[in-house]
Amino acid sequence: MSTSNIQSSPVQRELSIRSESVQRIYNFYVNNLFYANRRYQRKLVWTIEEKRAFIDSILQGFPVPIILLAETEKDKKSVFEIIDGMQRLNAITAFIEGEFDIQGKYFDLQTMIESKSRLDQQQLVQKTPVLERKYCETIGSYILPLSVYSFDDNDKVDEVFRRINSNGKHLSKQELRSAGATSKFANLVRIISSEIRSDASASDIVLLNEMKKISITNKELEYGIKVDDIFWVKNKILTKEMLRESRDEQIVADIIAYMLLPETPGSSASISDEYYGFKNGQHQEKIETSLVLKQPESIRKEFMIIYNHIREILQESKRNFSELITLNNLKYMPRPFQVIFFSFYDLVFREKMEIANYDGLIKSLRNINQDIDITSGQTWSYQNKRRNINKVKGIIREFFKVRDNNDPAKDSWLTEFETLLTQSKTEQTLYDFKQGFTQLNERGQFDQDSFSKIILTLTAMANHSPGATGYVCVGVADNDQTAERIKNLYNIEPIEYKNFKITGIEHEAKKLQGNIDNFYRWITQQIKSEPIHQTVKDTIGREIKIIDYYDKSVLIFCLKAGENPISYDGKFYQRIGANIEEIKVDEYAELFKRFSK
Known part of the structure; x- marks a missing residue:
């Protein structure tokens, strides 16, 4: 067949092949x-060994x-979305830094203009011993092959990602x-799995520079999320390798399907393919229809309520999941976890019950794996699944009681609060943390200026973009010195989560208003005196939450x-990083134009 009649496809016309040096790639990164x-780029999961091996290849x-990159536009400048190669790019930039x-030996930061500039500005620190300059120059001059697509359609990017990976191993x-x-x-x-792994981000589009803060790492790296601390691994529900293969998302998918489908589904690779529409079958249509009726956010909340119940039970028992439910030292146990999750879900949501006796429930769960008979193998039949759920429900039912009201959640914010803390690492503009409302001295007086700044901060966050949501968490020390000061003044030992020090506000509530309920009402009253529009006052007051994080109230x-846009005292403000800046009058047109879109 003559090639003269073959027409170039749209994809071919939008593809360019480029070669860029490692130094040039690092220049893109710092900019x-x-x-x-x-x-489609879930997480950074390469181990130190894999990163070293890649640098050695270079x-x-x-x-x-x-x-493989997709060229697109963000904030009026041309940028690149990484379709394939995120782990490799991270390995390069991480080694340089x-x-x-x-x-x-460590990369010599004097080798390249960009790294030397960051060293001179004290943005980087030279670690020793230093790798010989000639080797660093070899790395900096190495030519990387790039394929760059210019797309204005996300569906095309998704399709390219699927195609390049569909036949790979x-x-x-x-x-x-x-x-x-x-x-x-x-x-x-994806959302629920990220929350449980603690690598959630506020936006789907995240700078590669920020991804390391929520990457899954081993203990040799100082940053990111330690794999041993992730719920699935810590509780021996999954192995580290299983987590790397996204088996946690498979567990979550099976649980959500159980929550949405009227009949108990079996579990297998074929059924999972149906859930995602990779194979024809009845499951995907039923699931999508059910999600339209029940709404994804409602299902997410139900999932988190049960997940938080399980976390609280494990915390109370002072054991991990494997230690609690079995005598045997098993390396992983996803199906027993699912059976217990399903049993809790049935009792709490389908039978409208609540936990009445935590101590009794914990005792009933001890070694419960000996009382159930879960089959192994790639396929898990719905009959075996249902039979084991009924067995567990029969054992634990006496420690539940019928709910007095229709709402099963006092405040399902245990995991949600941790997600909020994690998201702040990649989207600092929309998150702020305060130790409290009082001055840190012996008198502990209410700090009116600090309270007003909280409200000002919220209005500045809301001016970020249409639909943006800003959060200010009070009861979280913003540095170690503040946490130590609170400990000295009030004898409060903070709870630490990913370098955050949660100190709570009970001491302030008691000092200012006698108890937490009076304090909550009093704080909502303080909003009324702030120089903002009445509808904004009402919105802030209506959305205030006091949540329990273990023994601390935040x-x-x-x-x-x-x-x-929202004004404060007749002026408009915006938050840039952790700073609040007044928007100048000649910038108002751009601000209102942003919201008119």
Whole structure:
């Protein structure tokens, strides 16, 4: 057949092949040109060993796989979304910035203009011993192959990602299912899974520079989320390797399907393919229809209520999941976890019950794995699943009681609060933390200026963009010195979570208003004197939450942007990073134009 009649496809016309040096790639990185889209780039999971091996390949001049980018526009400048190659780009930039060594030596920051500039500005620290300059120059001059697509359609990017990975062996079955999937079900699985792993981000589009803060790492790295601390691994529900293969998302998908489908579904690779629409069948249509009726956020809340119940039970028992339910030292046990989750879900939501006796429930769960008979193998029949759920419900039912009201959640904010803390790492503009409302001295008087700044901060956050939601959490020390000061004044030992020090506000509530309930009402009254529009006052007051984080009470303010910018005392403000800046009058037109879109 003559090639003269073959027409170039749109994809071919939008593709360019480029070669860029490592130094040039690092230049792109420091100028914030690389973004990860978490719809298909879930997490950074390369180990130190894998990163070192990749840098060694560069050092020895070996060829490396092509990096695939999608050129797009963000904030009026051309940037790149990473379709394939995020782990490799992270390995390069992390090595340059001294986050790990190779053969015991660190990259010489004097080698390249960009790294030397950051060293001179004290943004980086030179670690020692230093790798010989000639080797660093070899790395900096290494040419990386890039394929760059210019797309204005997210569906095309998703399709490219699926195609380049569909025949490869480096993605697990679950990763292939979820890669670029945009159904309500797939999106809900992704959101819940990120919350449980504690690598959630406020936006799907995250700077590569920020991804390391929520990456899954081993204990050799100083940053990110330690894999041993993740719920699934810590409780021996999954192994580290299973987590790397996204088996946690498979568990979450199976649980959500159970919550949505009228009949108990079995579990298998084929059924999972149906959930994601990779195989024809009845399940996906039923699930999507059910999600339209029940709403994803409602299902997410139900999931988190049960998940938080299980976390609280494990906390109270002072054991991990495996230690609590079995005598045997099993390496992983996803199906027993699911059976217990399903049993709790049935009792709490389908039979409208609540936990009445925590101590009795914990005792009934001890070694309960000996009383159930869960089959092994790739397929888990619905009959075996249902039989084991009924057995567990029969054992634990006496420690539940019928609810007095229809709301099963006092405040299901245990995991949600941790998610909020994690999201602040990649979107600092929309999150702020305060130790409290009082001055840190012996008198402990109410600090009116600090309270007013909280309200001002909320209005500045709301001016970020239409639909943006800003959060201010009170009861979280913003540094170690503040936490130590509170400890000395009030004898309060903070709870630590990912370098955050949660001190709570009970001491202030008691000092200012006698108890937490009076304090809550009093704080809502204080909002009325702030120089903001009445509807904004009402919105802030209506959305205030006091949540329990283990034995600490934290007060959370939030404000979601509406159709128009929000003023404070007749002026408009915006938050840039952790700073609040007044918007100049000649910038008002741009501000209102942003909201008119």
